[in-house]
Amino acid sequence: MSWFYRHLARPLLFSQDSEAIHDRTIQGLALASRSPWLCAAIRGWLDVPELPVTRFGLRFPNPVGLAAGMDKQALAVPVWRAFGFGFSELGGVTRHAQPGNPQPRMFRAVAEEALINRMGFNNPGATALATRLQDWQQRGAWPAHPVGINLGKSKITPLEEAAEDYATSFELLWSWADFFVVNVSSPNTPNLRRLQDKSALDEILARLQEINARRATGGKGPKPILVKMAPDLTFEALDEIVSLVAPRQVAGLVATNTTIARPVTHDAVAQHIYRETGGLSGRPLRARSTEVVRHLYRATQGRVPIIGVGGIGSAADAWEKVLAGASLVQIYSAMVYAGPGVVSEVVSGLRDRLAGARWDDVVGRG
Ligand SMILES: Cc1cc2nc3c(=O)[nH]c(=O)nc-3n(C[C@H](O)[C@H](O)[C@H](O)COP(=O)(O)O)c2cc1C
Numbered sequence: 001m002s003w004f005y006r007h008l009a010r011p012l013l014f015s016q017d018s019e020a021i022h023d024r025t026i027q028g029l030a031l032a033s034r035s036p037w038l039c040a041a042i043r044g045w046l047d048v049p050e051l052p053v054t055r056f057g058l059r060f061p062n063p064v065g066l067a068a069g070m071d072k073q074a075l076a077v078p079v080w081r082a083f084g085f086g087f088s089e090l091g092g093v094t095r096h097a098q099p100g101n102p103q104p105r106m107f108r109a110v111a112e113e114a115l116i117n118r119m120g121f122n123n124p125g126a127t128a129l130a131t132r133l134q135d136w137q138q139r140g141a142w143p144a145h146p147v148g149i150n151l152g153k154s155k156i157t158p159l160e161e162a163a164e165d166y167a168t169s170f171e172l173l174w175s176w177a178d179f180f181v182v183n184v185s186s187p188n189t190p191n192l193r194r195l196q197d198k199s200a201l202d203e204i205l206a207r208l209q210e211i212n213a214r215r216a217t218g219g220k221g222p223k224p225i226l227v228k229m230a231p232d233l234t235f236e237a238l239d240e241i242v243s244l245v246a247p248r249q250v251a252g253l254v255a256t257n258t259t260i261a262r263p264v265t266h267d268a269v270a271q272h273i274y275r276e277t278g279g280l281s282g283r284p285l286r287a288r289s290t291e292v293v294r295h296l297y298r299a300t301q302g303r304v305p306i307i308g309v310g311g312i313g314s315a316a317d318a319w320e321k322v323l324a325g326a327s328l329v330q331i332y333s334a335m336v337y338a339g340p341g342v343v344s345e346v347v348s349g350l351r352d353r354l355a356g357a358r359w360d361d362v363v364g365r366g
Contacts, residue, residue, distance in 0.1 A: 005339025018106040018115070022336075029076035036141065039082040048084025048344045051351050053359050055305040055327055056224040056251040058146040058178055062086035062347045063359070064318065067309050067330035068150035068181065068228070072123045074132045081143035084343040088143065089330065090129070091150035092183050093173070095165045097125030098155055101188065107276050111267035113313065113337045114285070117258065118278030120188045121152045126169035133176035146178040150228070152186060159191055162200065167207040174215050180223055182208070185230035185257035187279045193230055198240040201227070205248035224251030231256035231288045231310065235295050242299045252305040253296050254330075256289040282333035286311025290324050297325020297364045313338060315349020322350070323366020327359070 013021050032038050051062040065087035066080045072091055080088040100122025107116045123129070129149070136142055151173075157165040170180060182204060184195035195201055205225065212222035227241060227250055244250060258279025265271055265284070274280070289310025296306055308326025312318050313334035321329050334342045354362060 002338045002341040002345060005341055006337075009339060010337070014108065014110065017104065018108050019103060022106065026071065026073075026075055029079045032082075033076045033078045033141065036078075039078050042079070042082040043084070046082070046084050046340065046344050048347050049351055051086075051347055051354070051359075053086070053327060056179065056226075058087075058224070060086040060328060061145055063322075063328045063350070064343055064346050065089060065148075065307070065328060065330045066335075067332035068092055068183065069117075069119070070332055070335065074129055074136070077133070077136045077147070078141045078143050081145050083340040084347060085145065086347070087146040087148065087328070089148040089150050089181060090133075090177070091123065092121050092152040092186065093123050093126050093129045093149060093169060094121050094152045094154040095126050095168045095172075096154040096156060097128060098123065105278070107273045107278075108336070109265070109267070109270035109273040109282075110337075112265055112270045112282065112284055113333065114270070114273075114280055114282035115333050115336065116273060116276045116278045116280050118188045118276070120155065121186065123152075126172040130172050130176055133173070137176070148179040148181055148226075149173050149177040150181045150183050152183045153189060153192055153195065155189055159194060159200075162195055163203045163207045166204050167211060170208050171211050171215075174211065174221075174223065177223070179226060179251065180208070181226045181228050181254055183228045183257070185228050187230070187232075187258060187260045196230065196233060196237065196241060198244065201241060202244055202248065205244060205250065209248060222249075226250065226252040226254050226307070228254035228257055229292065229296075231259045231285065231292055232261060233292075238292065238295060239299055242296065242304075245300065245304055250304070252307060253300075254307040254309060255292040255296055255326075256285070256310045259285055259288060261288070281310070282337070283311050283313060286317055286320075290320055293321055293326050294324040294366075302364045312346065313342065315346050315353065318346045318350055319353050320366070322363055325364040327363045
């Protein structure tokens, strides 16, 4: 599958503008998502093995998830399970609908298997997303895996009112997802990353947990709330966030978002692309994101589930994250470079490496 994608589909897709082909692909997947038999056929064809993992009260059919940003509008919700993902994170969504930054804003550095984006949370807003998710549920098309929502801050909302902005989105979307990720780490919304400061993040988490406590009745909830971090934070800054985990009942940490750093590349085209403003993802992010996972695992004594994300394109990359301390992983850029067959490759490769051992016995053992 990956061979077919890399050699036949990819050249065709890469002959077009990065965002344009992304949008067209999602539109195609949205159509496929409306056909239960097509989703079943895709799932049967890709044949991803089971590798169940339980974290923060949710059962994941396998530990490999779709990272945030791929399906910002929840247009193709059922297809992610058909591709074999063990969970999906939709969004980032903001309280208010917004167009994002001017185009072009997504770039491929093919030789490095990297992307740079400065999308700026282009999304339909929390109300529209809630309606769409409700629609998938009413159609009976809800995927058989945990669904998370990535929450960002609206650009028009001043930083001082950020907590209210996140809280309103959370309230609107509370019923429609299994877990939530507070994204204070995107480099593409002015000053957003200042919300990673302890007091600002504490205020946001306090508001969300207030809502969680009020909504959690009749056996439903509270919903797990995770925090997504930037790879550019120092270990000291990461520790500040870790210090909020217990008091604010943070269910898990997502490491990492894209980086504003630009590693050395000898490829002339990549050098040119690297001059674009925005967050870098894909292969060059792998090592730093693993380093952050390892630090977080140690800082939390392995007691807090970590979702490892950044530069995973093979089972070996995913295994590296697991040994460093990630009990779940996510993929974005490798979907662009290797296609959906990468999910099956990674899950099968993880099962082989596990060789019958318990998942919990290998997480963080590297
Ligand atoms: C085009 C694009 C859009 C993204 N949008 C979001 C987003 O809305 N929220 C978020 O938390 N991360 C977003 N990300 C970051 C990814 O979820 C992921 O953390 C990052 O790409 C690293 O994983 P990768 O190396 O597998 O791509 C985006 C990434 C890309 C490439």
